[in-house]
Amino acid sequence: MNVRLLGLGEIPPALAEAVLAALPRPFAGGEVASLPASFEHCYDRTRAQVDAACLIEHVPGPEPGWSNLALTGADLFMPALTYVFGISHLGGRRGIVSWFRLHPEAEDAATQMRFLRRITTEAVHELGHGLGLVHCVVPDCAMHRSLWPEGVDLKRPEYCPACLTSLEERCR
Amino acid sequence: MTAPVRILVVDDEPHVRNSLAAWFREDGYDVSVAESGRDALATLAREGTNILLVDIKMPGMDGLELQRKVRELAPDATVIIMTAYASVETAVQALKEGAYDYIVKPFDPEAVSRLVRKAAERYSLLAENRALRERLADASPALVTSGSPAMARVIELVDQVAPTDTNVLITGESGTGKELVAHLMHARSTRRFGPFVVENCGALAEGVLESELFGHERGAFTGAVGRHRGKLEMADEGTLFLDEIGDVPSRVQVDLLRVLQERTLKRVGGNETIRVDFRLVTATHRDLEAEVAAGRFRDDFFFRINVFQIALPPLRERTEDIPALAEHFLARFATQMNRRIAGFAPGAMDALLAYPWPGNVRELANAIERAMVLCRGDRIEASHFPFGAPPVAADRSLVAVEAAHIRQVLAACSFNVAQAARELDIDRVTLYNKMKKYGIERP
Ligand SMILES: Nc1ncnc2c1ncn2[C@@H]1O[C@H](COP(=O)(O)OP(=O)(O)O)[C@@H](O)[C@H]1O
Ligand SMILES: [Zn+2]
Ligand SMILES: [Zn+2]
Numbered sequence: 044m045n046v047r048l049l050g051l052g053e054i055p056p057a058l059a060e061a062v063l064a065a066l067p068r069p070f071a072g073g074e075v076a077s078l079p080a081s082f083e084h085c086y087d088r089t090r091a092q093v094d095a096a097c098l099i100e101h102v103p104g105p106e107p108g109w110s111n112l113a114l115t116g117a118d119l120f121m122p123a124l125t126y127v128f129g130i131s132h133l134g135g136r137r138g139i140v141s142w143f144r145l146h147p148e149a150e151d152a153a154t155q156m157r158f159l160r161r162i163t164t165e166a167v168h169e170l171g172h173g174l175g176l177v178h179c180v181v182p183d184c185a186m187h188r189s190l191w192p193e194g195v196d197l198k199r200p201e202y203c204p205a206c207l208t209s210l211e212e213r214c215r
Numbered sequence: 216m217t218a219p220v221r222i223l224v225v226d227d228e229p230h231v232r233n234s235l236a237a238w239f240r241e242d243g244y245d246v247s248v249a250e251s252g253r254d255a256l257a258t259l260a261r262e263g264t265n266i267l268l269v270d271i272k273m274p275g276m277d278g279l280e281l282q283r284k285v286r287e288l289a290p291d292a293t294v295i296i297m298t299a300y301a302s303v304e305t306a307v308q309a310l311k312e313g314a315y316d317y318i319v320k321p322f323d324p325e326a327v328s329r330l331v332r333k334a335a336e337r338y339s340l341l342a343e344n345r346a347l348r349e350r351l352a353d354a355s356p357a358l359v360t361s362g363s364p365a366m367a368r369v370i371e372l373v374d375q376v377a378p379t380d381t382n383v384l385i386t387g388e389s390g391t392g393k394e395l396v397a398h399l400m401h402a403r404s405t406r407r408f409g410p411f412v413v414e415n416c417g418a419l420a421e422g423v424l425e426s427e428l429f430g431h432e433r434g435a436f437t438g439a440v441g442r443h444r445g446k447l448e449m450a451d452e453g454t455l456f457l458d459e460i461g462d463v464p465s466r467v468q469v470d471l472l473r474v475l476q477e478r479t480l481k482r483v484g485g486n487e488t489i490r491v492d493f494r495l496v497t498a499t500h501r502d503l504e505a506e507v508a509a510g511r512f513r514d515d516f517f518f519r520i521n522v523f524q525i526a527l528p529p530l531r532e533r534t535e536d537i538p539a540l541a542e543h544f545l546a547r548f549a550t551q552m553n554r555r556i557a558g559f560a561p562g563a564m565d566a567l568l569a570y571p572w573p574g575n576v577r578e579l580a581n582a583i584e585r586a587m588v589l590c591r592g593d594r595i596e597a598s599h600f601p602f603g604a605p606p607v608a609a610d611r612s613l614v615a616v617e618a619a620h621i622r623q624v625l626a627a628c629s630f631n632v633a634q635a636a637r638e639l640d641i642d643r644v645t646l647y648n649k650m651k652k653y654g655i656e657r658p
Pocket of ligand 2: 168172178188241
């Protein structure tokens, strides 16, 4: 399965490349591209946040053998929820990950590594949803649901054996 | 396997009901949506819904009225009321009439997930996630043994204490499997659906350790990200494993003791009191009784964490387990490296059995991984192990080769001279003489 990482709006240089390079099996590689930043109408002024359900409609549908995942720094919400880290079309191979809430508080090199690991882990998570996986109970599996940024640190940017098996079946 | 819990989201705003449905589908629930009370009742009758999330303000039949009807038609169903700030009073009214709980829009994802999970547990703990049972079995760590009495005893203790909430202290040398046992206890406890959170207390400076454990608040950061939740907080509803507890400074011991007593904490620099509910498992390679006696470890804290103790024996005291462990790691690395290696040559297994393993199971795993990298054929040989290899001598004289060979055979027999002599097919006196000649001594 190939992955197209799409920068949505401004994105730190080399971030998408680093995430792409760190993706685990069953993802084999892919490419980095960018989407025109056209999410004004998804922006909610009163909440000062971007509606994830609106935004995901701007992520193009993938061709066979590909998953499309947008990366953004926008603060995402869903209508009834205060925030989300990301959103996917379950089984639709399309998703978005936001790093807005994943930032650790300091700026030193160690926290930068932690930050990159968090984004990668959540990218792996949304890609799993895109292929139809639901949340996993294994605490360090990328498909475990995390609700806090620090909770993302408890996971690994990889799938547990059961999730991997199920993904490989879906990719076949 | 149990069927997944069925959820029905009732809201007249399509945006709200569809996004909530998507959110809960990702948790593996069966989710339907309804746009009105009438629609909801039809779905309830058709599908036997377990949990209804009901918007309180809807045109036609409102949330309160729907709740009353649900109570008549399906008394076992759980109703959660969704409300905007303006209608909190009505929500309280709904609670009085038997709603399970209410949430205020927009919800904190954490709060709503937790609330629905709690409600789902009333139906079936295991129905929460489709593949739950198999997955837990798959992921639950395996404690490999060939049935050594020492490990049989450990497994018995684990089975006995795992389902309780008792604080457990695991002792044993480094690499004996303390973290593995802690993980196993979590996987076999009623908290297995909650987090398993690990902190190595030996690796961190006092200030860092404190903030890692208790979290901290820092005002001066953008957005909602100024705070850092600590490991204690993250272990809520799960298991907290504190490794190298013997290295925790006394002041932090006092803070931890307070949390264990009061079950609440405050983040460093924060005022909010946070309730925490975790099961504590600790581990140490030190002799804590001796540390307490020497005044280097607080006795009140020690009594608190040492309610139940599991001692892991060093690998050299359970050599029976070595073959099974070796095969286990061989199979694991073979998959990881995508290699096909048939097994161990007889001399290789002998070398593994003879070596004293100061680094215990971790060292064994490392030795096998390294051997597999070196191995070109389809069997691991003794020479693939650092301790099994003849000393690399540029000297290829018969004398040097003989000395190296004798060393290797002796190591493989744990320096049992009689056994080594038999294998070398010489008598014991000859072997002793050769050992003296080549300066070979027992380790
Ligand atoms: N009985 C066992 N069966 C399988 N693997 C084991 C066993 N004991 C230890 N291990 C493995 O050895 C390594 C070291 O164990 P660990 O639990 O980290 O030791 P400790 O916490 O005592 O230092 C880990 O990779 C662990 O999975
Ligand atoms: Zn998810
Ligand atoms: Zn998983």
